[in-house]
Amino acid sequence: MNQKILKTLEFEKIKTLLSELTRTALGQEEVLNLEPVSDREVITGWLLETEDGAKVLRLRGGIPIPKLENIRPHMKRIEIGAMLNGIEIAQVGRVLQTTSELTRFFGDLADAEIELHRLYEWGEQMVTIPSLSRRIRESVEEDGRITDEASPELKTIRSQIRRSEQSIREQLDGLIRGKNAKYLSDALVTMRNDRYVIPVKAEYRSVFGGVVHDQSASGQTVFVEPKQVVELNNKLRQHQIAERQEIERILAELSNELAPYRQEILHNAYVLGKLDFIQAKAEFGKRYEAVVPKLSEEKHVHLHFARHPLIPIEQVVANDITIGKEFQAVLITGPNTGGKTITLKTLGLLQLMGQSGLPITAAEGSTIAVFTGIYADIGDEQSIEQNLSTFSSHMTNIVDILSKVDSDSLVLFDELGAGTDPQEGAALAISILDNVGAKSAYVMATTHYPELKVYGYNRAGTVNASMEFDVDTLSPTYKLLIGVPGRSNAFEISKRLGLDHSVIEEAKQIIDGESQDLNEMIADLENRRKMAETEYLELRHFVDEAQRLHQELENAYGYFFEEREKQLAAAKQKANEIVREAEEKAENLINEIRQMQLASGNGNVKEHELIEARTKIVDLYQDEQQLKKNKVLQKAKEQKKFQPGDDVIVQTFGQRGTLLEKIGNRDWQVQLGILKMTVSEDDMTLLAPEKEAVQKTVATVRNSGGPRVSTQLDLRGRRYEDALQEVDQYLDAAILAGYSQVTIVHGKGTGALRTGITDYLKNHRSVKKFEFAPYNQGGSGATIVQFK
Structure with missing residues (x-):
């Protein structure tokens, strides 16, 4: 990655923020040497380490690394036979002690079955030296003073x-x-x-x-x-x-004892620096509400709610920035101070951060690509010493960029073609964009030229965009609008500020007709976009509600099916127990008859008749796969009198219902979920009353005086930390509502939210077990939780 882009996009400031979060000298060295790379495998490994660090930070409060000094000079002196002083030996001892503590820490994580991608591998590289660590701890205090117990x-x-x-x-x-x-x-x-x-x-x-x-x-x-x-x-x-003299002897002795383990101690210090760096990345993500992005295979960049990390979070406006999937070029137009340049820098800087293995300031599900080169022409680089004008300095930079770009490049142009005659500048801008497009590079550019709006509309793989401007408040909103070119707001602003109407109308007559039509077209597009966005939000609300109800019905059906199977199994078992008892009694009777036959010797009872009688009794056993053949259970059902309020299984539908009232001689009105149906007694099986508090309702519980608690929690679209907090509150509410099981919908996505919820459920004291939902109920996008 070229060094100029790191300076232009202020990547060093990100490294400064990261360095402040490190605790060790070697961790700071890792930050100092950090640069974006273009090797996909390396980037993937870095991002997995960052994800591991964030997971440990969330579950255990972070990796317990204390402040550690750089011990490489100490080990170098040991190598040449020099003696270390008390402070230096204490620093080495702190590295050895930290190594032992982290080895135990990773052992505890493994015992808790916390899954990590790469941190366990780093932990396995550390070598503990207990005897030497104990000797230093007993002999040297933290400040380097030799203790009385040293000898x-x-x-x-x-x-x-x-x-x-x-x-x-x-x-x-x-x-x-x-x-x-x-x-x-x-x-x-x-x-x-x-x-x-x-x-x-x-x-x-x-x-x-x-x-x-x-x-x-x-x-x-x-x-x-x-x-x-x-x-x-x-x-x-x-x-x-x-x-x-005795202290010098002790120090020399300790230095000699360190010599055989010099390489192991140096590698331990290196690993601790790496772990410190990983921990700093995780803390950076937590402090700045950043996430670990996904890597796109096709160079599709989608930054959801992207924010510039150097602007305070309470001030910055988040935007969705997309490039690569449907279009390779984005042309942003609009007035000055509207946020166009910040949008360019946000895209470039977040891409650099992602290719450095850092979390990016965007929402979950954001995707970055891997570019071999990122180039930018941003800002005024006029040079007095070289006697270059603003236009000349920009063109010098652009010439250098065009000589380097290829299909794996991302190019950012700010005010392309500015600083010269508008017509010539627009023509140059179009030619430059054509040149970059011919090389299949990805480009995002800002401009004031109206000609480029038409270019963005007509060229394949190119899209117009703009920064929204609120005419009512005469101020920019800093919102990026993809698909809508920017327009001049001079007439509206002048009108709001009180300029005479006749002056404005005369100006409209003077302006070029095509420009006026273009502005009116853009205004109409903006109005249509706002209307479409409002309608979309309304439809999205209804769709979400429909999906929620559909999911609840699916869960209810699954519950009914499960309960039916349980009742069928219980009935089969009970029927077979009855038959088994009858068989034992009949066998005893047959034995008595046989004994009587043998004793009398008259042969009135034939042996084959006895065998046939035993066979008929055995045939009374029911096939547990075919409950309908269970004559004993059916007879018991027919003898049972139905009452309003009884729970039954409707055989035709295989669902559980509640009797409301009797209609006719053998027909009943039955409540099946949200439906009421008339069902014959012959098509119903009476269920035994359930014990109170064993299972509440299926989909939702409605208390006359309390809130409604759903058996399903939908977390799709939630931020990671907010989702976990909501899960915690929801499980408490579900337990209080008396549910035996609930469903948590987290979606598939990157899997980060699913993994986080899985780890949380493992440690929840009230969770009996949990598993992914059946395929027809969401599969791995939802988790069914059962309570103790």
């Missing part, structure tokens, strides 16, 4: 130092109190040249004897080491020298 010798020496210091202080405390206080400038014990001294007035320096180590700036105070503590200070000094 028995050091502990003994420091104990001797403390005793010596205590003896010196006791001696000096005795000197500065009582009658000697009059000789002192201040009654305190201080240090000079690493020896304990007392502040004595200059004229009394000889009172205490000993050695003078320093004097005050005024010369009125001298710092004296009294002769009583000279020997004690000497012993203290000897202990301090021994302490320093």
Whole structure:
């Protein structure tokens, strides 16, 4: 990717924002070296890592990486046999300790069956060295100070130092109190040249004897080491020298212990930097409400609700930006300050971010392409030193761009052909666009020339667009309108500002007739677009409502079918139990008859008759696949008296219903879902009353005094975090409503929302199990959840 485009589109500012979110020196180095690439496989891997980081951030609060310094110079010194100081060893120890903690962290993620694309692979590359990590932790504190536990010798020496210091202080405390206080400038014990001294007035320096180590700036105070503590200070000094030597020995020993593991420690630090970088990308996505885009195979770019990441989210206007699928060129026209240039930069910058593996500031489902080159001619690059005019500087840049573009390029032109005669500029702009189109490159350009509106209308693969302008408020809305060219609003603005009507009419007479017709055509297109958009929103509302009702009916049918099968299975089992009991009794009776026959010897009861009787009893068993042959159950059904309010299965439709009232001798009015039908008793099977709170209604529950809770939650079109929050609230409401199961519709899309909901349901305490819906009920686009 050329470096000029990174500067033009301010990619470095994105890297600065990302760098602020890193915690390690090597993580910052990863950000510093970050650049867009054109290798699809590499980009895919980067985006998967970003997706993993966002998932861990959502489920576990992020990867626990502390602040880490760059230990490469330390390892280089180890390589040449040098000794590290305490701070350097502490920094290496922190890397080793963090490695152990992250190894356990990834182990916990694996135990929780959290699926990740690439992070587990990074975790497996880290090598833990527990003994060395423990040795450093016991010997060196975070600030580099060597602990007393580093060696028995050091502990003994420091104990001797403390005793010596205590003896010196006791001696000096005795000197500065009582009658000697009059000789002192201040009654305190201080240090000079690493020896304990007392502040004595200059004229009394000889009172205490000993050695003078320093004097005050005024010369009125001298710092004296009294002769009583000279020997004690000497012993203290000897202990301090021994302490320093022992510390140097410990540091050398620790440095030698690090040497064999130099490569492993360096690789651990590299992996930690990578993980820190991945974590920073995830935090960037959360902070700026960015998403991981999908990669298009056909170079189709669709940015849904795209926002420029460097404009505050409360100020920026989101737009849908599309190029590549139906058209390769987009021509944006309209007045200045309407947002045309920002739209160009948004497309270019988000494409650069996506090809760098970063989340982009757009909505879920956004798609980017992979371009080998992105080029832009944006802004005024007039050079005084090179004596280039605005037009010349633009043309110099355009000439360079045209020499490089190919079918894998994205080109952004701002005010194409501006800075010269309008007719010549328009002709040049059209010729340049033809040249870029001949190379099958993708281009988005802004212009003021009306000739290009006709060009965008007539050329295949090219579409007009504009930035909406509100004439009532005399201000731009910054909304991008694809398919509608921009028009001049000078007459409307002048009229709103109070310009005389006659002046405006005279101006309209002067203006070229074709231009006037074009503006009127554009105005009519805008009105028609607004009307179509309003109608679309209304129709979309009704379609969504119809889809929701249809889905509820599908769920209800599925529930009815499942309940019917359960009742059929229970009936088959009960019937077979009855037959089994009868068979046992009949077998006992047959055995008695046979014994009687054998005992009597008269042969009145034939053996084949006994076998035939047993066969008839066995034939009473029912085929569990053919319930209609179950004579026992049918007879029991006929003997049961139906009552209003009873639940029944209507055999013809295979659905469950409720008896309302009896009509005639054997006909009943039955409520089947939203339908009421007349059904004969012969076509109904009475169901046993359900236990309360086992299962509520199928589609929805309506409480006379409370809100309506649906058994289906539709999350299509929701943002990721909003969707998960809505799932949490909905499950609580469904549990309170007494549902045994509900359906969550998340759509198929990128699979990110489906995966997030799956991970959430795994950890929900009230969820018994969940699975994708049947194919005729949405398949993998919906999840059926059963509660405990």
